[in-house]
Every structure is written in structure tokens, then in C-alpha cells.
Amino acid sequence: MTDTPDVRLGNWQAVGLVAGREIKLKVRSKAFIAVTGVTLVLLVGFSLLMKLISGGSDATVGLTGPTTALEQPLKATASTIGHTVDTRSVANEADGRAELAAGNLDALLVPSGDTFVVVVQQDLDGSLEDVFNVLAGQLAFNNAITDLGGDPSAVNETVARARVEVLPIEPPQEYDGQQLVIGMVAGVLIYMSLLLNGQMVATGVVEEKSSRVVELLLATIRPWQLMAGKVLGIGVIGLAQMAVIGGVGIGAALAFDVLTISLSTAVGTVVWLVVWFLLGFLVYSLLFAALAALVSRQEDVGGVITPPLMFVILGYVVGISVLPADPGNKLVETLSLIPVFSPTLMPMRLAMGGVPAWQAIMAVVLTIALIPALVWLSGRVYRNAVMRSGARVKLMDALKPV
Amino acid sequence: MGRRLEIDGVSKRYGDVVALREMTFDVRAGELFGFVGSNGAGKTTTMRIALGVLAADGGEVRWDGAPITPTTRRHIGYMPEERGLYPKMKVGEQLVYLARLHGLSPSAAERSVREWTERLGVAQRWDDEVQKLSLGNQQRVQLAAALVHNPLILVLDEPFSGLDPVAVDVMSTVLKDKARDGVPVVFSSHQLDLVERLCDRVGIVRNGQMVACDTVEALRAGGTTRLVVVAPQAEPGWADHLPNVTVREHDGARTVLELGEGADDQAVLRAALATGPVTEFSRHRQSLTELFRSVVTGEVAA
Numbered sequence: 086m087t088d089t090p091d092v093r094l095g096n097w098q099a100v101g102l103v104a105g106r107e108i109k110l111k112v113r114s115k116a117f118i119a120v121t122g123v124t125l126v127l128l129v130g131f132s133l134l135m136k137l138i139s140g141g142s143d144a145t146v147g148l149t150g151p152t153t154a155l156e157q158p159l160k161a162t163a164s165t166i167g168h169t170v171d172t173r174s175v176a177n178e179a180d181g182r183a184e185l186a187a188g189n190l191d192a193l194l195v196p197s198g199d200t201f202v203v204v205v206q207q208d209l210d211g212s213l214e215d216v217f218n219v220l221a222g223q224l225a226f227n228n229a230i231t232d233l234g235g236d237p238s239a240v241n242e243t244v245a246r247a248r249v250e251v252l253p254i255e256p257p258q259e260y261d262g263q264q265l266v267i268g269m270v271a272g273v274l275i276y277m278s279l280l281l282n283g284q285m286v287a288t289g290v291v292e293e294k295s296s297r298v299v300e301l302l303l304a305t306i307r308p309w310q311l312m313a314g315k316v317l318g319i320g321v322i323g324l325a326q327m328a329v330i331g332g333v334g335i336g337a338a339l340a341f342d343v344l345t346i347s348l349s350t351a352v353g354t355v356v357w358l359v360v361w362f363l364l365g366f367l368v369y370s371l372l373f374a375a376l377a378a379l380v381s382r383q384e385d386v387g388g389v390i391t392p393p394l395m396f397v398i399l400g401y402v403v404g405i406s407v408l409p410a411d412p413g414n415k416l417v418e419t420l421s422l423i424p425v426f427s428p429t430l431m432p433m434r435l436a437m438g439g440v441p442a443w444q445a446i447m448a449v450v451l452t453i454a455l456i457p458a459l460v461w462l463s464g465r466v467y468r469n470a471v472m473r474s475g476a477r478v479k480l481m482d483a484l485k486p487v
Numbered sequence: 488m489g490r491r492l493e494i495d496g497v498s499k500r501y502g503d504v505v506a507l508r509e510m511t512f513d514v515r516a517g518e519l520f521g522f523v524g525s526n527g528a529g530k531t532t533t534m535r536i537a538l539g540v541l542a543a544d545g546g547e548v549r550w551d552g553a554p555i556t557p558t559t560r561r562h563i564g565y566m567p568e569e570r571g572l573y574p575k576m577k578v579g580e581q582l583v584y585l586a587r588l589h590g591l592s593p594s595a596a597e598r599s600v601r602e603w604t605e606r607l608g609v610a611q612r613w614d615d616e617v618q619k620l621s622l623g624n625q626q627r628v629q630l631a632a633a634l635v636h637n638p639l640i641l642v643l644d645e646p647f648s649g650l651d652p653v654a655v656d657v658m659s660t661v662l663k664d665k666a667r668d669g670v671p672v673v674f675s676s677h678q679l680d681l682v683e684r685l686c687d688r689v690g691i692v693r694n695g696q697m698v699a700c701d702t703v704e705a706l707r708a709g710g711t712t713r714l715v716v717v718a719p720q721a722e723p724g725w726a727d728h729l730p731n732v733t734v735r736e737h738d739g740a741r742t743v744l745e746l747g748e749g750a751d752d753q754a755v756l757r758a759a760l761a762t763g764p765v766t767e768f769s770r771h772r773q774s775l776t777e778l779f780r781s782v783v784t785g786e787v788a789a
Contacts, residue, residue: 089562089639090562090590090591090636090637090639091590092558092561092562092589092590092591092636093558093590094558094561094588094589094590099588102584102587102588106584110576292573293573296571296572296573296574297567297569297570297571298571298572298573299571300535300540300567300569300571301565301567301571301572301585301632302588303539303540304538304539304540304560304563304565304567305560305561305585305588305589306588307557472540472541474569
């Protein structure tokens with residue numbers, strides 16, 4: 086008689102074994118490595134690109150003779166209109182015209198009485214023209230003051246000090262342009278991540294069903310352990326991926342000085358991203374796992390997971406199309422509090438800033454409150470459907486108690 | 488004193504369809520038990536219930552006298568009728584994973600998988616994905632999956648289907664070895680000659696019920712005995728007057744008779760000799776196949 090070997094396996098030990106398999110396989114999968122790598126390269130490349138664009142000037146203007154004195158006023162005027170203008174002194178007008186022809190200059194200022202003339206190769210860029218018009222007006226203004234016996238600099242100072250005072254009844258939310266961009270990137274990341282990892286759960290469930298290995302697995306562990314292990318394993322790896330991508334992305338942007346937001350805001354963004362990935366992944370992967378258990382072939386997965394997938398896509402599309410132009414949009418604000426939309430909309434809003442604390446907390450609380458109900462529901466559907474291979478199991482049948 | 492696997496009064500219905508009706512039998516330690524019946528008779532359902540993959544509506548599965556639990560189920564080595572492994576997982580890794588799900592430690596699992604892949608001839612395929620293996624080798628891996636955790640009970644659904652003759656021999660040897668170790672082994676099969684050769688006892692199911700369950704010898708003895716008599720000068724009806732004897736066939740000189748209870752074969756011989764010379768007189772016991780056929784068609788209730 087053989088001795089009875091010890092075959093005890095704790096609940097969480099079983100879940101851990103299943104999760105371990107998922108993690109091991111996914112980390113080694115070429116698709117996973119490729120997606121992570123490409124995303125990282127894209128993010129770092131995007132930061133570099135932003136740096137190059139913001140670093141250069143919009144135009145180079147040649148100055149000659151007396152117009153060299155206009156260098157400071159020109160740059161100042163350009164910057165008030167939001168442009169960067171580089172200047173360069175040229176010896177005389179002829180040299181300047183040669184430089185224009187060579188394309189080294191965008192415009193050349195030559196003196197003409199009290200004012201100046203702009204020489205260009207073909208035509209003047211509209212925004213540069215605005216700069217020159219403002220500058221010309223300024224010069225005419227100064228000349229008129231001098232003619233009247235006044236001091237142009239004193240007058241200009243008085244003019245510059247005169248400002249309307251705005252008294253808002255409700256202080257508006259100031260949105261930082263950089264944070265809007267981060268919000269968009271956060272939206273894309275969380276959308277991609279929910280989509281990829283959620284579908285991974287669904288195809289994983291069907292793979293076990295279609296290869297029929299599920300019968301062998303369920304002869305040793307319980308259905309909930311198999312489902313929990315799968316969701317946990319894919320979740321852990323998705324989380325790590327999100328943290329790495331978010332961290333490297335923000336880090337690269339800060340390192341290249343593309344982002345000038347504070348470090349705490351940057352860290353806050355990544356933390357919220359991770360929190361919402363976790364919550365969103367739990368909500369959607371539970372739904373995906375349960376629905377995928379209804380079918381036995383990979384071809385049918387798309388059909389069953391489309392309804393919950395629509396919520397992910399809808400949230401993302403609404404957010405990405407409305408928020409950049411109107412970060413305080415009321416509809417988005419309301420939607421972002423509804424658990425099925427929160428995972429895509431809330432992280433975008435949070436990254437853009439200006440979310441009242443009560444809304445941020447309420448969205449988390451509502452989503453967390455939904456999770457136990459989903460666990461119960463999808464656990465039941467999964468348990469009832471996963472052993473029934475062949476035709477698609479009706480959701481209503483799978484919901485019935487055994 | 489061994490540990491028995493008992494299936495006691497297990498019932499199961501799917502909606503209006505009764506799959507199992509008070510299914511009862513036991514598999515004793517060290518015994519090879521053959522489970523036969525037509526398709527849809529309830530063999531797979533019974534095995535799935537024993538494994539806890541399906542829930543029974545009534546009845547009990549016991550091992551070693553106690554109701555089977557999720558933990559004691561880990562002692563079962565199972566081969567489902569629907570073969571299944573992860574197609575994209577490597578052979579070695581997959582078997583180690585399955586062994587660990589049965590509660591083995593990482594090192595014990597690895598050791599056991601090495602041993603079984605070696606023994607079943609798939610050791611050199613350790614690092615190959617299962618889907619790259621031939622069907623025969625996939626079957627061997629499947630068998631290894633049922634054995635790697637050193638099971639104390641073996642439940643195999645159609646283990647011989649789709650095997651080549653060499654693999655059939657390997658499988659037979661493994662099953663016999665396991666039984667010799669004191670493991671109760673139950674398997675279903677449609678290959679009745681194989682069941683007859685291998686099994687200590689056989690259970691025949693029909694419509695979700697066990698209709699015959701005994702040793703092959705006893706089953707055959709319990710069945711009818713036929714006599715084949717070749718008497719060239721015998722007229723048709725020569726044996727009609729014999730008590731408890733039915734003539735099944737009469738074809739020229741050859742007559743096949745069925746002996747009922749209490750029939751005297753010597754009286755048949757005397758009657759045959761009375762017609763003239765007898766060139767053949769043989770007793771013909773039912774084969775399992777014949778027995779099966781008569782049992783499942785409901786001709787004979789054993």
C-alpha cells in the first residue's frame with residue numbers, strides 16, 4: 086500500500102500557480118515585448134520631438150544699419166504675440182538680399198525714414214507679418230509721442246501697467262497646456278491597456294475551453310481559482326507594463342525639459358493612471374472572462390465581448406474628442422462618475438487637473454462598490470458555462486443557479 | 488486491505504434527459520475495472536462526477552470509505568474523453584504545471600515529469616510545444632498528465648482510442664503496473680477485446696444504469712452457453728424435443744443450440760448420435776462482445 090502523499094493546495098496557492106503561468110507565458114511572448122517596446126520608443130520619441138519643436142525659433146530676421154536698434158523691440162513684440170524670432174545683423178542691404186535668396190533669412194528689415202521696410206523673397210508668413218505690423222504701429226506711436234514732446238518710454242510703461250481687473254464670481258479652472266497633453270496620453274495608454282489586457286483574458290478563457298484543457302484543470306482546482314488566477318496574472322503584468330510606460334514616459338519628458346510641471350504632479354498622474362488601470366481592468370476583465378466562457382471558439386470571442394468593449398471605446402472616444410477643447414465639459418464630468426466610463430474618462434480628467442476631490446473619490450468608491458457584484462455575477466456565469474463546450478451558451482442559462 | 492473507489496447511487500439529469508440513474512459500482516484497490524456501454528450511456532458523465540468536474544444531482548462518490556473531497560480528488564489521475572492540453576505550452580513546462588496543480592512541490596513535480604516522459608518516450612520533446620507533436624505523442628503526453636502526480640486512483644475515459652498498436656501496449660503495461668501498485672484503475676473503452684484481456688472486472692452500462700457488473704468470467708458464465716453440433720445426417724428438428732434447449736440455427740449439417748438453465752449437454756450429444764455420426768461437438772461460451780451486444784440491446788438482463 087502506498088502512502089498518501091500530501092496534496093494539499095491552499096486556495097491562494099492554486100490561484101498563484103495559475104497566475105504564475107499567465108505571467109511567465111506573457112513575459113516571454115513576443116507580442117507583449119513588442120507592444121511594450123514600441124510604446125516606450127514612441128513615448129520617448131514624442132518627448133524628443135516636442136523638445137526639438139519648442140527649442141527652435143519660428144523665423145530669422147535680418148537687420149541692417151539703423152534697424153539693428155529694433156532687435157529688442159522686435160523680439161519683445163514677437164513674444165507678446167507668442168512667437169520666437171531670431172535676429173541677425175547683416176553688413177548691408179545687398180548682403181541681406183543674398184542671404185534671403187539663400188534661404189538663411191525669412192525677412193530683412195531695411196530702414197526707410199522713421200520706420201522700416203520688410204524685404205522678403207516671395208511673401209511674408211502671416212504671423213510674422215502681424216509681428217511687423219504691431220512693431221510698425223509701436224514705432225509710429227513712439228514717434229507721435231516724441232513729436233508731441235512726450236517721453237515714449239514713460240508712456241509705454243503707463244500703458245503697459247493699465248490692465249482691466251477681472252472679478253470672477255466663480256474662479257475658473259486654469260488648464261495647463263502640458264497637462265492637457267498628458268491627459269491625452271494617459272487616455273490613450275489606459276484605453277490601449279484595457280483593450281489589450283482585457284482581450285487577453287477573454288482569449289485565454291476560450292483557449293482553455295477550445296483546447297479542452299479546462300476539464301483537466303477543473304479536475305484539480307475550482308472554477309473561481311482558475312478565473313481569479315487568470316485575471317490576477319494578466320492584471321499584474323498589465324499593471325507593471327502601465328507603471329513602466331507611464332514612469333518612463335513622464336521621466337523622459339521631464340528629463341528633456343519638455344514638461345515643466347512639478348514632479349509631484351507628474352508622480353500623481355502616474356499613480357492615478359495605475360489606480361485606474363487596476364480598477365478598470367478588474368471591472369472589464371471580470372466581464373470579459375464571464376462572457377468569453379459562453380463560447381468555445383476563438384472566432385466567437387469578438388461577438389460576446391463587444392457590448393462591454395463598447396463602453397471602453399465610447400469612454401475613450403468621448404474623452405479624447407471633447408476634453409482637449411473643453412476640459413471642464415459637464416457631460417464628460419458626469420460620465421466620468423459612472424463606473425463603466427470612469428476607467429477611461431477619470432484618468433484623463435485627473436491628468437488634466439481641476440477635478441474636485443469629491444469627484445475623484447466618488448468615482449473610485451462607486452467603481453470599487455461595483456466589483457463585488459461583478460465578482461459574484463461573473464463567477465457564476467463562468468462556473469456554469471466553462472464546461473459546456475459546443476454551441477454558445479445563453480447568458481440567461483448561465484446565470485441560472487445550478 | 489485496499490482503498491476502494493465507490494460510486495454509490497449517483498444520479499444526474501440534464502433538463503428532462505436522465506443521464507444517470509442510481510449508478511452504483513466500486514473499483515477495488517489493485518483492480519482494473521472496465522467500463523463499457525454504448526455512446527451516451529453515461530460513462531463520461533459518471534467519470535466527470537467522480538472527478539468533481541460535474542455536480543451530481545444525487546448519490547455519493549467515496550474513496551477509502553469517506554466521501555471524496557476536492558483535496559482527495561487531487562489523488563486521481565484523470566484522462567478526459569475530450570483530450571486537452573495547452574497547445575502552445577511546452578511539454579515539460581506543461582506537465583510540471585499540471586503536477587503542481589495536483590499539489591506537488593516544484594522539485595517533486597520536475598522529478599516526476601522527467602521520470603514519466605522518459606518512460607513514455609517523450610522526454611526528448613521536453614521543449615517542444617504540444618501542438619508540434621504528432622497525435623500519438625500528444626496522447627502520450629496526455630497519459631503522462633494523468634500520471635505525473637503519482638495518483639492513488641486512475642480514471643481514464645477512452646484511454647485507448649486513437650492509439651497505435653505500440654502505444655496500446657505501452658498503455659496496457661502502465662495500467663497493469665499501476666494496478667499492481669494497489670491503485671484502483673477504471674477506464675472506459677469500446678475495444679471490448681482489450682477490456683476482456685485486461686480487466687479484472689467489467690461494468691456494462693445502459694441508459695445511465697449499471698446493468699451488469701462482475702468479472703469477465705462470471706459475466707460470461709452468467710450468459711448463455713451455446714453448443715455447436717455438426718451431424719451430417721441429422722434432420723431439421725432433431726433436437727426439438729430436448730428440454731431447455733433452443734435451436735438457434737440449423738444450416739445443413741451444422742446446428743447451433745442454446746442451452747437454457749438445467750439443460751443437459753450430454754442429452755444433446757446422445758440425441759445427436761442417435762441421428763448418425765457426429766463430427767463436431769463443441770461448447771461455445773459467449774465472448775464479451777456478444778454479451779455486450781445482448782446486454783445493451785436489452786435481450787438479457789444479467
